[in-house]
Amino acid sequence: MKTHNISKTMDQFKHLHEKVKEPLKKFGITKPTPIQRRAIPPVLKGKNSLLVAPTGTGKTEAALLPIFSQYVEKDTENGIKIIYIAPLRALNRDMLDRLQRWEEHLDLDIQVRHGDTTQYQRRQQALHPPDILITTPETMQAILPGSRMKEHLKSVRWVIVDEVHELAESKRGTQLSLGLERVFRLAGDFQRVGLSATVGDMEKMSRFLVGPEREVEIVNASSTEEMSIWVESPMPTESDAELSDDLNADPSTIARIRRIRDLIDEHESSLTFVNTREASEILGSRLKFWDSDFPVSVHHGSLSKDYRISSEDEFRKGGVKSIICTSSMELGIDIGNIDFVIQYMSPRQVKRLIQRVGRSGHKIREASEGVVIAADPDDVIEAGMIAERVVSDWLEPTDIHEKSLDVLAHQIVGFTLDGVSDPEKIFEFVSRAYPYRNFPSEEFFEVVEQLQDQGVLWRDDGEISRGKRSWKYYYTTLSMIPDIKNFQIEDMVTGQSIGTLDEEFVIDKAEPGVTFICQGEAWQVVEIEDDKVRVEPIDDPYGAIPAWEGELIPVDSKIAEKSGIFRKHVKNALADGEDKDGILEDLESRYPVEKDALEWSLNYLEDQDEEAYIPTDDGLLIETYKDFAVLHVPLGTNGNRTMGQILSALLTTRLGASVRIKTDPYRIAFRFPDKPDPELIETTLRDLEPDYIEPLLEKILKKSSVFRWRLLHVAKKFGAIEKDADYSKISGDRLVEAYQDTPLWTEAEREVRLEKLNVPVVKKLLESLENDEIEIETISRGYNQGPTPIGLPILNELAASGELVVPERAEREILKALKRRLKNEQIKLLCLNCLDWSTLTRVRRLDEKPECGNCGARLLGLTPKRGREVRKLLEKERREEKLDDEEKHRIKRFKDTANMIITHGKKAITAMAGRGIGPTTASRILRKQPETEDDFYREILDAERQYARTHGFWD
Structure with a gap:
């Protein structure tokens, strides 16, 4: 195996075919990037190659340009000649947009095939195969057994695998490695070119791409020498403390949000990475709440495709200055030039920080630049160690799913659908894939026997054959990504979403009264409703069960x-x-x-x-x-x-x-x-x-x-x-x-x-x-x-303020959160005296004895935040028109709230701002005359708990 290191700058486009060089001039591309300079010669010679370079440095063209040159010289067959495999549909869409301009110049038919491809498009592809097929690993599995597509795949001469590093560490990659051997069975040896971000073990990655025996060259144009990364954690100021109530967050969190906001303002286009989907939503909402016109958008895998596309388009056009994203933006989706990367909290892995910061700095070959905004002292130390490791070129090892048996089971059935009935032959093809290079034959036949016991395969006279269940099994298990339903966890004290619980946890363990840990704090389940689990914090830093932390990135x-x-x-x-x-x-x-x-x-x-x-x-x-x-x-x-x-x-x-x-x-x-x-x-x-x-x-x-x-x-x-x-x-x-x-x-x-x-x-x-x-x-x-x-x-997980909650202080923190939420509740008041004045405001902005802004009366009642129904009913009553029982009940309820407010003022409004607390319950709370403010809020909390536990049984 050879490794190409940095060479002197030279124009490698001269080696390309004239039909490829001419369009390059029209596209305004005159000079190759470093990865293109180094990759074009070996790829042009037909060598299997792994191209390693940061996102946005032209890796895709480094693979395609020399392959296009070979294509225009050798193309004589019908069928699919080039397969481009990317892990995300968004990358498929992006690649189609980038490649379509080549179609007329090279007389190419380029098409995409994934889960959203219509039945009509699929049929047309089966009848008239494209020259280049852009697809996902799962969709390639879907087309392999098809009778027509199988014939078209016999023409494959080149396969490009994008984001190899992303696929290699998942079962999707293991499945792909076997799928490529199935293509090899049909087409014979084809040239494999992998595109990868910087990885810790390039040799292992290259072997993953081609298998243990085939020749492969590593073309490495990755470097952290031109990468500027530092860690900071801004300290809160007096203005941060003043803003904390408005944004419903503590001053230290506000200080970090303010710094992120300033950094976004200081740069033309930036990506702001967070580690979880919840964090992206929280950060995005707080920035927007601070300034509704602030030019940011949120991007993660749970959002709709249309919303994600819209965010990407707005970013390209400059309407959005920063995208707050998770790993959804680590991969090479083309969203234009990025001049800065912000990482909120420790990225937890060196390779993630390199990949994320590596998305910046490709506009005019400037250095990639990024900052980590750390949240606490441990976070500072961890992020500092990771940033230091970037400088010293150390990366976490690549962990490949070797000898994965459920992947193997699916592929054994796939081989039978391809028409292979000799298990020894299947085993031979399986052993060509790197994850199964040392796979014992006895384990292989144990999997065959398991499939036979389940009735998925038949085995007779040493051969295996498909049965009726084979097709259904194969096509319903194409994806190796587990189908997991998530339930939102809602804190009934603050009303905020605090995370998610997976389906298995909810079904197996979560029932009212059960306690669990999420985000380092203990919670007790109050009710489960549809896809939401309502909980309350309890004075127990562990609870009975640790919750699932599926999204948490492991620290090496x-x-x-x-x-x-x-x-x-x-x-x-x-x-x-x-x-x-x-x-x-x-x-x-x-x-x-x-x-x-x-x-x-x-x-x-x-x-x-x-x-x-x-x-x-x-x-x-x-x-x-x-x-x-x-x-x-x-x-x-x-x-x-x-x-x-x-x-x-x-x-x-x-x-x-x-x-x-x-x-x-x-x-x-x-x-x-x-x-x-x-x-x-x-x-x-x-x-x-x-x-x-x-x-x-x-x-x-x-x-x-x-x-x-x-x-x-x-x-x-x-x-x-x-x-x-x-x-x-x-x-x-x-x-x-x-x-x-x-x-x-x-x-x-x-x-x-x-x-x-x-x-x-x-x-x-x-x-x-x-x-x-x-x-x-x-x-x-x-x-x-x-x-x-x-x-x-x-x-007790470090609170955003940096103040730590020890067990005996837990109730005080709960009441503090409840006060903050109720003070920020939005309410609408209507004057019962003149009926001409109303206000929509937050509880904290009210006077202790609120008055009508029109007539000065204190007879104010609470109404729904939207609609004018109460006012219309009161006007109808004044005209002495007939009212039905429901209308009379609504008027009485409104007047009850007004009587409460004229007697108790803002305190009554605070009580009625609680979830499920009406004038009757509020009156009961206030009649108790709580001795202290904490006692008052404790009564409200108890009433909210009672409502959460019982309202599902109300008629």
């Missing part, structure tokens, strides 16, 4: 270790008596982090040092507080999840009572039935030998909800459970019992181990403990001390 163990090394550096400096300015100056020279953010993190570690012990990469801390304990250990997301599950199981066994856990990349938190002994945790950890890990995990996994959820979806992909099966009628215990010791079980366990666990890093830690290379410090915190500063974040 190496990044967590680097954060531990950062802490150690600060710890040693403090121990040596270095002054604060000197430490900051040293840190500034080491890490691309702005001084104020570094000082915030330094203060955080200084506070920890004064109170306890700073945990590091080789110095662990176990702290206990009340019935909680925290083990500070930097093994990354999956490492700490693995260690946490094992320790929880062992401690539960020793105590004979359940020990709950919550983990993050730097901590494992436990909740015990009583006050724990820190030495018990240390002893349990030290007694744990590396050889014990595997047998312990085998026992733990089958009881875990994560494993059962995976097993359910694997069973679905195998065809063992119908795609539209009612999951609420499926027992997790019966599922485990039914599929133990089957390929379904093996696959579910493989998936969980790859995506959710990190056994090697846990074993390495245990070996270091055995060799006395790691020290452990223990501390028991008193009731009045609270957890240590570094222990607090996992016991």
Whole structure:
């Protein structure tokens, strides 16, 4: 294998065919980009190639131009000659727009085929195949067995796979690798060209593209030398505090939003990346609430296609200055020139930060530029370590789904639909794909047997053949993406959406009274209505069940270790008596982090040092507080999840009572039935030998909800459970019992181990403990001390203000949130005296004794925010016209609100602003004459809870 490094600038367009060079001149393209200079020669020679470069640097043309040159010289056949595969339909659409200008110049027919392609278009493609077919991995699977399309695919000479890095780490990529071998069976060897962003292991990526045996060249034009990235975290100002009530957020959040707003204003066109869909909606809504005309839009996978297209078009035209997006914008959708990238909170991975910031700076070959806006001291440190790793060219390893059995099951059936009945022949083609290069034949035949047992395949005299169920199974499981319904979680105290729960959690566990963790806080289910789960916060930082965190990007163990090394550096400096300015100056020279953010993190570690012990990469801390304990250990997301599950199981066994856990990349938190002994945790950890890990995990996994959820979806992909099966009628215990010791079980366990666990890093830690290379410090915190500063974040997620909520303060924080929500509720008042004045305003803007702005009367009533029905009914009453019972009831209710307001003023309006609280309930609350303001709001909260629990039963 050869690797092409940076070469001297030269015009490589001269090697292209004249029919290709002429249109380039008409398009105004006169000079190749770096990736085009390096890629055109090997691709033009017909070599399989992996092209690695940032998005927006011309990778697509680097592949297509030399392929077009070959095409115009060699084209003699009918049928599809070039397949362009991209992971998203949006990329398909984008590619069609970019390629259509070549059609008339090269006499090409270019068409798209994906899930939205009409039946008429599909038939036309079957009758008159295009020269170039742009498609998705799933749609390629769909056309492979078709009798006409199968014939057209025999003409394939080139396949381009876009965003290889994105596909390689998912089952979609594993499925594609086998699909390409099915095309190879039809067409013979064809040239493969992969387009990839910067990755940690280019050789593995190239092998994923072509298989273990074929020749491949890596053309690398990626570089982080011209990438400018820094981390900052703005401190709140007095004006931020003044604005916090208006935006219903605390001052620190406002400071970050203000900085993002300023950065967007300072640049022509920027992308603002966040890590979750919820975060994009929250950030977008707050920017818009601040200024409804602010030129931003939101973009993520849950939005409609039309809305996403509209956002992209507006951005290209300059009507929108920034798109607030998730990973939906990491891929190479052409949205024009981008001069800056904002990452809100740590990107959690080096490769994501490179890919995201790499989307900027291609207008005139300027450097890519971006900033990370961190949210708390841990976030600052993590983001700083990631930004520093960008400079040192370290990336997380690429994890490919190797030997995936549900993918294999689908493809075995696909081969039979293609007309292959010899299992040995199928196995030969399967082994050509990189993920199955070392696949044992006995496991292959176990999958065949499983499909036979399910009635999906028939096996006779050593051959396998399709049956009636084969077609349905194949076409209903084309996608390897699990079909998961999400339920919105609504905080009934604030009225805000706080996240989502997946279908499995809601069906299996979420019922009124159940408690769970979401976003680091404990919630209790109050009601489930359609696709919404209403909850209330409770004074319990763990609750009974950890909620699913499907969208959370895992932090690699190496990044967590680097954060531990950062802490150690600060710890040693403090121990040596270095002054604060000197430490900051040293840190500034080491890490691309702005001084104020570094000082915030330094203060955080200084506070920890004064109170306890700073945990590091080789110095662990176990702290206990009340019935909680925290083990500070930097093994990354999956490492700490693995260690946490094992320790929880062992401690539960020793105590004979359940020990709950919550983990993050730097901590494992436990909740015990009583006050724990820190030495018990240390002893349990030290007694744990590396050889014990595997047998312990085998026992733990089958009881875990994560494993059962995976097993359910694997069973679905195998065809063992119908795609539209009612999951609420499926027992997790019966599922485990039914599929133990089957390929379904093996696959579910493989998936969980790859995506959710990190056994090697846990074993390495245990070996270091055995060799006395790691020290452990223990501390028991008193009731009045609270957890240590570094222990607090996992016991209660850091609130946006930077103020931490410890258990005994939880109710106060709940009431504080309720007050904020009610003060910001919008209400409409109508004067009962003159009927000529009304106002639509927020509760907080009212006087204590509100008056009519027209006649000065205080007889004001609450009306619906929209419509004039109440006013019309009152006018009808004054004209002494006949009223029906419903109309009389509505007038009485309005007058009751007016009597309440004239008696109690703004307090009555505040009460009636509560969800489901009318004049009767408000009157009951006020008659109790709550002694304090908190008592008053506590009564409102109780009334809201009662409404949430009972209104579904009202007639």
